[in-house]
Amino acid sequence: MSNSDNQTEAWNIQRLLEWTTEYFQKVDAETPRLEAEVLLAEALGCQRIELYTRFAEVPESEPVTKYRDWVKRRAAGEPVAYIVGHREFYSLKFAVNSSVLIPRPETEHVVVAAIEACQQVEDRPIRILDVGTGSGCIAVTLAKHIENVKIGAIDLSPDAIEVARQNIDQHEVADRVKCFTGDLLQALPAGSQPVHVIVSNPPYIGSNEQGTVDPNVDLFEPAMALYSGAEGTEVIERLISQSIDFLLPGGFLIFETSPIIMDACIDLVNGCSQFASCDVVKDYAGHRRVVVARKV
Ligand SMILES: C[S@@+](CC[C@H](N)C(=O)[O-])C[C@H]1O[C@@H](n2cnc3c(N)ncnc32)[C@H](O)[C@@H]1O
CATH class of the missing domain: 1.10.8.10 (Ubiquitin-associated (UBA) domain)
Known part of the structure; x- marks a missing residue:
């Protein structure tokens, strides 16, 4: 050329x-x-x-x-x-930059599972937390598709929260989505109300998988969005145990993970007696991708 x-x-x-x-x-x-x-x-x-x-x-x-x-x-x-500077997710346009993971199609299954879970909730407003919100793609999409909802969007990265805020404003859901910066559920102010649904697409690649990851993903996307301890379960393990205190009885914890550590994730959920059930949703490629755990 x-x-x-x-x-x-x-x-x-x-x-x-x-x-x-x-x-x-x-x-x-x-x-x-x-x-x-x-x-x-x-x-x-x-x-x-x-x-x-x-x-x-x-x-x-x-x-x-x-x-x-x-x-x-x-x-x-x-x-x-x-x-x-943008990517489509669930037919909505999201601003992205190198501080946030580029939204992936498989994460749409988290949204679908959360919408289904909310159909089983009678209380209003429905309260949801999106942990590791990144671009805010899950939180914003849920705010657009669920009526009478209040969503807390959490991320450890202040730069990611800035992008999430931009998307929240762009999609005019600032009255329904509030951002918090910090580590998992500890980012929330003391005395926060428990919620009906916690959703998350946490980092879930193990450092033991380094070398198998697409080099351009490693080079361009934030490591904090990708890696989680040696096996990939570090953040998920803490999320599962923290969720118990923040979920209402019958509440849902819905998170994305990789097929590689799916069995480990199921074991972690089943190891908590406070969860009554643990279901798995497959992605478009037929891989086990999303965990739907329900609190007793
Ligand atoms: C895989 S990305 C998901 C981003 C977005 N939710 C999506 O699905 O495209 C994981 C996100 O979790 C955030 N994160 C990593 N560790 C965290 C922690 N301990 N507490 C809160 N957020 C964390 C990262 O900064 C990143 O934005």
Whole structure:
């Protein structure tokens, strides 16, 4: 995609996309065509779908310069979501930066399980805690989909909380979602009311798995969002034991984990006599992904 090529054939939208798709294929990008389209649409300030009606158009040099720079960054491994500054989750747009994990599709199962759990709650308002909120994707999505709800969104990282606040404002749910910075449930003020549901997508990769993780995840996403002790269970273990004091009778603890440590997580829940049941939800790929534990 050099400027000298311009002299022979114009760099119209179709050609830019074709060139970039081929380039991304060579550097092993996950979804070359899609990523090229997302970057170009963002650089041009249009919807991705609009590119298809503008194939023959030759864009101005300013957006193309920006696009070239972004293509280089992507080719160097930086995730598209960090480059464009947002990612879709549960059909909502979330601002992201390198302080927060990029929301993943499998985390949508936490949202679905929480919505189902809330259907079994008669009290109003329903009180929910999202522990390790990151971008706030779970908390905000629940606030958008559940009526009469109050949500506490907690994160140890002040920078992550800043991003969560941005998303809370953007989605106009500040009246329903309040942020707390600190370690798990200890972040809450003394005397906080117990809740009906605790949701979490905690860090759950063990340091013993380092080397098996996608190098670009390790390089670009925050370690605090990924790693949790030697086996991956450190944060989950503390979350399970702290949850007991913060859940109402019959309340739900719903958390994402990895299939690798799913059995260990089930054992941790079953080791607490205060939990009456422990169910598992599979993700889109059929992997055991989400634990739904119910307090007695
Ligand atoms: C896997 S990310 C999940 C982010 C977001 N909820 C999502 O699903 O995309 C885990 C989050 O937990 C936060 N975290 C890690 N340890 C924590 C702790 N001890 N207390 C509170 N938050 C913690 C990290 O900063 C990170 O934002």
